[in-house]
Every structure is written in C-alpha cells, then in structure tokens.
Amino acid sequence: MSRTASGRAWLAELPALIAEFRDRWSLRLGPPIHGGSCSWVAPAALPDGGSAVLKLTWPHREAAGEAAGLRTWGGNGAVHLLAADERRHALLVERCVPGTELGEDGRHSPDARLAAAAELLNGLWSAPPPAAGLEQLAAVTREWATLVEQRMARLRPDYDPGLVAIGVDLLRTLPRSATREVVVHGDFNPGNVLASERRPWLAIDPKPMVGDPGYDPWPLLTQLDEPFEHDDPAPVLAHRYALVADAVGEDPRRLLAWSVARTVESALWFAAMGEVADGAEEMAQAAALAELAGL
Structure with missing residues (x-):
C-alpha cells in the first residue's frame, strides 16, 4: 500500500479517520490487530458494553462490495455488519471471540x-x-x-x-x-474463517461478487x-x-x-x-x- 501515491495519502489520513469513526460510533478502541495489508483493524467496545471490530480500508476495487456482501448475508455464515460508511470505506462488524483462524485450529x-x-x-x-x-x-x-x-x-x-x-x-x-x-x-x-461465540466459525474480510x-x-x-x-x-x-x-x-x-x-x-x-x-x-x-x- 505504501508503494503507491494513493496508499501513502490514505496512510497520512488514517489517524484522522480513526478519530472520526471512534467518535461517530462512540467506540472505545483497543490496540490494532495486525496482519492486514490494505486496512486498519481494531477491537472496539460499544456504548452498550458489547464488542465489535472497526475496519478502515484503503479504497480499492476489491473492497468496494464488502458492506453490500455482509448486508446480504445478514450474519448467515459471516460476521454481522453493525454499521458502515461505504463512501469512507469504514465498517463496524461483529467481533469473533476467541478469533482462532481455521488454519491454526489444532482441535x-x-x-x-x-x-x-x-x-x-x-x-x-x-x-x-x-x-x-x-x-x-x-x-x-x-x-x-x-x-x-x-x-x-x-x-x-x-x-x-x-x-x-x-x-x-x-x-x-x-x-x-x-x-x-x-x-x-x-x-x-x-485465515478468513474465525472461531466465534455465536457460531463455531464465521467468515470475515470478503471480496464479494455475484x-x-x-x-x-x-x-x-x-x-x-x-x-x-x-x-x-x-x-x-x-x-x-x-x-x-x-x-x-x-x-x-x-x-x-x-x-x-x-x-x-x-x-x-x-x-x-x-x-x-x-x-x-x-x-x-x-x-x-x-x-x-x-x-
């Protein structure tokens, strides 16, 4: 992402984006979760005490349909979409706990x-x-x-x-x-199938198409x-x-x-x-x- 001008511009804007959506959705954010190449992701506590994940994504073609896909599935097989600003590429989604990846599961x-x-x-x-x-x-x-x-x-x-x-x-x-x-x-x-409490496993990070x-x-x-x-x-x-x-x-x-x-x-x-x-x-x-x- 940092190899491109648009990626560098988005990274420069990222601190302001984090603050904007933290305040808009009244979130208490934890340390960011590492591993993504095109997005910033962190666990979030909701005002009602529930848990979620805030995901801010560098605008690119493959990410454009993520909110629409999650909305279509309505939690059946994938995490619930809790809130979205598709123009700003910001999503608030259900958090998977414990969040073990399917590929790392030894049970x-x-x-x-x-x-x-x-x-x-x-x-x-x-x-x-x-x-x-x-x-x-x-x-x-x-x-x-x-x-x-x-x-x-x-x-x-x-x-x-x-x-x-x-x-x-x-x-x-x-x-x-x-x-x-x-x-x-x-x-x-x-790596995009995580252990969760609502169901044994849920999918995350889709790049949906029809x-x-x-x-x-x-x-x-x-x-x-x-x-x-x-x-x-x-x-x-x-x-x-x-x-x-x-x-x-x-x-x-x-x-x-x-x-x-x-x-x-x-x-x-x-x-x-x-x-x-x-x-x-x-x-x-x-x-x-x-x-x-x-x-």
Missing part, C-alpha cells in the same frame, strides 16, 4: 475443518444476490484472462504456455457454464494444512476436493477447474510483482490440479 482434523467451512459456504451461497452493489464474477475473470495473456507476453516467464492457455480459457468459460449464481465470498482462505459458487473453495482447499507439502499430494487433494464438493453440492472437477484457473492467474500476478520463482511454485500447483481434473 479438529483437516476433514472436520473443511466440513465446517463448507457449511459456512452453503450459508453464504443461500442468500439471493442483491440487485446492485456487487460486481459480476464473469466480468472480473474476463479481465483477469486478458491480463494473464498480457503479462505472459510482456514478461515471458518460463512458465508452461499450454497450462497458462488452459487457465486463461477457464477464466473466460467457467462462469458461462455455471448452473447457479450466488454471492461468493471471494477470498475464502483459512457468480459461480465453484469460484470460492480454491484457497480453502489448497491452503488448509498445506496439502502440497505432503509427499504425495494427489490423493490428499482428491479426497479433500471430493469431500467439499459433496458438502456444497458441486462437481469436484468443476472445483478443480476453478482452482487451475485461479492458480494460473495467481502465478502471473506473482510474476508481475517481480516474484517469478513464487509464480513458478504456483504453476507447479496448477499442473498438479490440472492433472487431477483431467485437463
């Missing part, structure tokens, strides 16, 4: 955690999409497909061009073959318990994709195809950031996922 097996996360997805996907306020997933992934092609041509990383082409094609075609449209979370990784539900599970399935670090990841991945696909009513091959598409896009993003070796690791994962999918 339950990976299968149990995947099943719990799938239950959250079912809740998120059950809400009718709003008439306005959220981007269409198909439009976003078409843009990504073009961007992947441009980055591949400009940067010429030593990535498998055939696999990149498969990823590009999937980014364009998968949304068109969806059998239903839902409000996707958009960033459903194990489109194919098969888009959502990729970061959950590939980051929980680091399946690619197993000596033979193929059977681990096949089992987990089958488990989650069955729980959410989707075809495991479709979840795998989305994972290939998103991993290829991620690889070219790393390359564009100058991190070509990290992109190569992503491409190796994409190849393994493509083999499982029969692509």
Whole structure:
C-alpha cells in the first residue's frame, strides 16, 4: 500500500479517520490487530458494553462490495455488519471471540475443518444476490484472462504456455457454464474463517461478487494444512476436493477447474510483482490440479 501515491495519502489520513469513526460510533478502541495489508483493524467496545471490530480500508476495487456482501448475508455464515460508511470505506462488524483462524485450529482434523467451512459456504451461497452493489464474477475473470495473456507476453516467464492457455480459457468459460449464481465470498482462505461465540466459525474480510459458487473453495482447499507439502499430494487433494464438493453440492472437477484457473492467474500476478520463482511454485500447483481434473 505504501508503494503507491494513493496508499501513502490514505496512510497520512488514517489517524484522522480513526478519530472520526471512534467518535461517530462512540467506540472505545483497543490496540490494532495486525496482519492486514490494505486496512486498519481494531477491537472496539460499544456504548452498550458489547464488542465489535472497526475496519478502515484503503479504497480499492476489491473492497468496494464488502458492506453490500455482509448486508446480504445478514450474519448467515459471516460476521454481522453493525454499521458502515461505504463512501469512507469504514465498517463496524461483529467481533469473533476467541478469533482462532481455521488454519491454526489444532482441535479438529483437516476433514472436520473443511466440513465446517463448507457449511459456512452453503450459508453464504443461500442468500439471493442483491440487485446492485456487487460486481459480476464473469466480468472480473474476463479481465483477469486478458491480463494473464498480457503479462505472459510482456514478461515471458518460463512458465508452461499450454497450462497458462488452459487457465486463461477457464477464466473466460467457467462462469458461462455455471448452473447457479450466488454471492461468493471471494477470498475464502483459512485465515478468513474465525472461531466465534455465536457460531463455531464465521467468515470475515470478503471480496464479494455475484457468480459461480465453484469460484470460492480454491484457497480453502489448497491452503488448509498445506496439502502440497505432503509427499504425495494427489490423493490428499482428491479426497479433500471430493469431500467439499459433496458438502456444497458441486462437481469436484468443476472445483478443480476453478482452482487451475485461479492458480494460473495467481502465478502471473506473482510474476508481475517481480516474484517469478513464487509464480513458478504456483504453476507447479496448477499442473498438479490440472492433472487431477483431467485437463
């Protein structure tokens, strides 16, 4: 964020923003919670003694629909939205206590955690999409497909061009073959699912869009318990994709195809950031996922 002029300007304004929303919503703020790259987040005590989280976000495209998504879900699978100033990118949301991340939970097996996360997805996907306020997933992934092609041509990383082409094609075609449209979370990784009191787990920090539900599970399935670090990841991945696909009513091959598409896009993003070796690791994962999918 500090690399850009808009990011530096927002950081300079941040102390005043914190004071503005502390006073507007009559909050007593605790020390900020670290870990976010585009936002300032702190626990807050409400005037009635309840607890919440104040989130102030650097204005950027992916964050624009967060309030609309949370409002649509109404607490079913995600934290409640308590107040929002969308013009100023300020949110007051339900606080998750104890707040343990799904990926850090040592009480339950990976299968149990995947099943719990799938239950959250079912809740998120059950809400009718709003008439306005959220981007269409198909439009976003078409843009990504073009961007992947441009980055591949400009940067010429030593990535498998055939696999990149498969990823590009999937980014364009998968949304068109969806059998239903839902409000996707958009960033459903194990760090964005927290242990809570109201429900065992709740999702936070969405980047919601309207489109194919098969888009959502990729970061959950590939980051929980680091399946690619197993000596033979193929059977681990096949089992987990089958488990989650069955729980959410989707075809495991479709979840795998989305994972290939998103991993290829991620690889070219790393390359564009100058991190070509990290992109190569992503491409190796994409190849393994493509083999499982029969692509």
